Amino acid sequence: MKAISFFLAAVLTLSSPVSATAQEDMRTVQVRFAAGSSGTTITDTLKGREVVLYKIGAEAGQRMTVTLIPSNLATYFNLYAPGAGPGDEALAVGQMTPELNTFDGALPLSGEYTVSVYMMRSAARRGEVSDYTLTIGINGDTGVVVQGDFADGLQGGPDFYQVATSGSTLNLRGGPSVGADRLALLSNGQNLRNLGCRMAEGRRWCKVATLADPGIEGWAAGDFLIEASGQATPSVRP
Incomplete structure (x- = not known):
C-alpha cells in the first residue's frame, strides 16, 4: 500500500503544471482581433518555467473557442474568468477538456479573460522548448445591455x-x-x-x-x- 501511494504521488508531481512564482516567469500578451474579425491565431514559443498569459475581452453570453497545438506535448493551457489567473480555479483546463487542449463554451461574465500557456513541471525543469499555435475566437453578438458585468466597469466606472x-x-x-x-x-x-x-x-x-x-x-x-x-x-x- 505504501509503495502504491508513493507511486501515485510521484505521478501527480511529474504531471502537475509548472508554478510560476517569480514575476520574470510570466509574460503577458494583449490579444487583439483585426477589424471586423471574430478571432486570431498566434504563433509563439515558451521555454522551461515560462508562463505566457493571453488577455482577451469578451461579454457574458458570447462563446469562446480556444485551440492549442504545441510542438512539445507537455504544453497545455488554462482558461481563467475575469479577475482570476494562475493560482486560482480555472474555467477550463486544456489537459482535461474532452478534446485535448480545446475549449468551446459560453462565457459566464463580461470582462477580460486569461488564457495561460505553460509546460508541465517535469518538462519545465529540464528547460524544454515548445513552439505552438494558439487560436482564440469570440463568437456571438453582444446584447443591447451588458450582461454579467464583472469588474471592468463596462456600464459603470467613472463619469x-x-x-x-x-x-x-x-x-x-x-x-x-x-x-x-x-x-x-x-x-x-x-x-x-x-x-x-x-x-x-x-x-x-x-x-x-x-x-x-x-x-x-x-x-x-x-x-x-x-x-x-x-x-x-x-x-x-x-
Whole structure:
C-alpha cells in the first residue's frame, strides 16, 4: 500500500503544471482581433518555467473557442474568468477538456479573460522548448445591455475619462472597431464623458463624448483611457 501511494504521488508531481512564482516567469500578451474579425491565431514559443498569459475581452453570453497545438506535448493551457489567473480555479483546463487542449463554451461574465500557456513541471525543469499555435475566437453578438458585468466597469466606472497615450493622439471612431470611420483625433490629456463601454475585437471600447462645445460622440479604445474629472480640455482635431 505504501509503495502504491508513493507511486501515485510521484505521478501527480511529474504531471502537475509548472508554478510560476517569480514575476520574470510570466509574460503577458494583449490579444487583439483585426477589424471586423471574430478571432486570431498566434504563433509563439515558451521555454522551461515560462508562463505566457493571453488577455482577451469578451461579454457574458458570447462563446469562446480556444485551440492549442504545441510542438512539445507537455504544453497545455488554462482558461481563467475575469479577475482570476494562475493560482486560482480555472474555467477550463486544456489537459482535461474532452478534446485535448480545446475549449468551446459560453462565457459566464463580461470582462477580460486569461488564457495561460505553460509546460508541465517535469518538462519545465529540464528547460524544454515548445513552439505552438494558439487560436482564440469570440463568437456571438453582444446584447443591447451588458450582461454579467464583472469588474471592468463596462456600464459603470467613472463619469469621465482622460486620454492617456504617451503624447500621441487617439482615434475617435464611429463604432467599436479599428475599422470604423475616424471621426476625430483626441489629444493626450483630453477629458471625455463616459457613455458606457463594450467588448469588441477582443478589447474594451468606450463610447465617449467630448466636453467642449460643440461636442462629438464616438468610440475610443479603452486601453488608452483613465479616470478623470469633468473639466473641459482642448478641442479635438478632425
